[in-house]
Amino acid sequence: MHSWPVPEFTTLPGTPQQLHLYDTANRTIAPVEVEGDTAGMYVCGITPYDSTHLGHAATYLTFDLIYRQLLDNGHKVHYVQNITDVDDPLFERAERDGVDWRELGTSQINLFRNDMELLSVFPPQDYIGAMEAIDEVIDMVQKLLDNGAAYVVDDAEFPDVYASIDATVNFGYESNYSREQMMEFFRERGGDPDRAGKHDPLDALVWRARREGEPSWDSPFGPGRPGWHIECSAIATNRLGKNFTVQGGGSDLIFPHHEFSAAHAEAALHSERMADFYVHTGMIGLDGTKMSKSLGNLVFVHKLVEAGHDPSAIRLGVFAGHYRTERDWSDGVLTDAADRLTNWREALNHPGSRELADALVATLREHLAADLDTPGALAAVDEWASASRGSDEETAGELVCAALNSLLGVRV
CATH class of the missing domain: 1.20.120.640 (Anticodon-binding domain of a subclass of class I aminoacyl-tRNA synthetases)
Structure with a gap:
């Protein structure tokens, strides 16, 4: 899948400063050391059922700044981003609006590209939809099954495949959350702790067996589609290797998404740590209230631009607060x-x-x-x-x- 044009960048005179970033896993700010001349960066992309709001923009603008500082430090950057173009929210929105889910996804992906170009965001060299990576996910799920890190639930109708939280000795190192916190966020953020047949309520879905009315692909463990977390595991490591410099996204992805995407990759590839830095951005509110689809108070980038606001002013509005803080947006x-x-x-x-x-x-x-x-x-x-x-x-x-x-x- 194509991304968008690369913005202008000038090599500046003077002495660059080594980039230091806060790592969520270690809870410290540390210098970014790049092995070789290329930094690998993976940032979770959109689920294309709605256009780019300020929360999305703030996340991608943060990692655009990281990209720019790495370039200024003299590094090349291999940037990878996914698109979750097969997922329940996309299907639900398409059914609600009476449109084909593929057409809805394509329209929102195109709008996202336009927004990123307007905001002068550096594009990923690899911009990969989940549907493009089905074979990669199947391969990783098979690795997990082969080494005992995953299992098929005992369910004749829906034999879903789950990865065990016991598959890596350091599970939980990224979020540093207690089990109680994990259970809370798992339930709130797409997990299924009450699924019968799981070995542990926190075990995460890696392959969803075919359901009526849903797209599916053939695999050695039955027809179905990828789980959310392993999609990123496969896309990232197949392009950046089993260890790379930065994995990033919004703070709402710390758990379960980033914890599990790292755990799946580490269990499948027998590695200790997927990324050197796990970097997360704070949430954006509107006039003192959390910005969310359910509240209907989203501010969209393209609508701001259509209203005559300069994209550089939007950048400056986002940058007025520090990327790790919970920030407010207003007129x-x-x-x-x-x-x-x-x-x-x-x-x-x-x-x-x-x-x-x-x-x-x-x-x-x-x-x-x-x-x-x-x-x-x-x-x-x-x-x-x-x-x-x-x-x-x-x-x-x-x-x-x-x-x-x-x-x-x-x-x-």
Whole structure:
């Protein structure tokens, strides 16, 4: 599946700062060490039954910043993202709206691509739908069955395949949740703890046996379709190897999705840890209330752009808060971001000295290297824009424009 165009990126003068990120598993901020010259990054993609809202955008903008800092550090980036184009929410939405689930998925994927291009987000080199990876999932499920890490439930009608939480000795290392917390989130987030025939209520589905009215594919263990978590396990490791640099997504994916996707891969491939860093973004609220489909208070990227809002202002609105915090979106946030963007553009009419421009680039790098301190980075540009910058030098403006575009993805 094709992704979207690559935005412009300029190699900047001066000394890059090594990126440091917070790892959910270790609960610490640590330097990102890249083995070889290429960092592998896997970010969970959309289930295409609705278009890109601010919660989605905030997640992908975060990993776009990581991509940009890795490039600035001199690394290549192999970025992989999936699309869960076979899943219950997609089928339910299509049935509700009276449309074919494939057509619904295609329309929302196209809209997502357009939104990402508008927001100047770096695309994945591998953009893979679940339907494209069926054979890869079947292969991984078979590995789990062969080594005793998975089993078929004793159910003549629906012989689903489950992976055991006992298959890896370090299960739970990513989330650090108690069993009680795991049970709560498992039940809330697509798990089936009450399924009869499971060895443990927390065992996760890796192959769903065929049900009437659902798509299915043949496999050695019966016709069916992939479970949610193992889809990401297979897509990620088949392109990035059994260990890579960053796995990421929203904080609501910490458990069960990311815990299990890592566990499935580690059990199938006999590895200790799938990713060096598990990176998660905070949730976005609207006017003080959690943004959710059930509440009907989603803010959509394409509607903001259609209303005349600059995509760079949307980026700045998202970056006004730190990526790991629970943040709020409002008309005021967007207005402040638009005003900030205007101030920066006006300041570039009189960019001042190259010395101050070089200092600004160094400060931007310092903040972004410190676990993506975007509030500090934006404040540094504000300070530059409001200061007395001395006599104008043409290269100063060129450098500031290149830095804002390359490091922050903001077009001025």
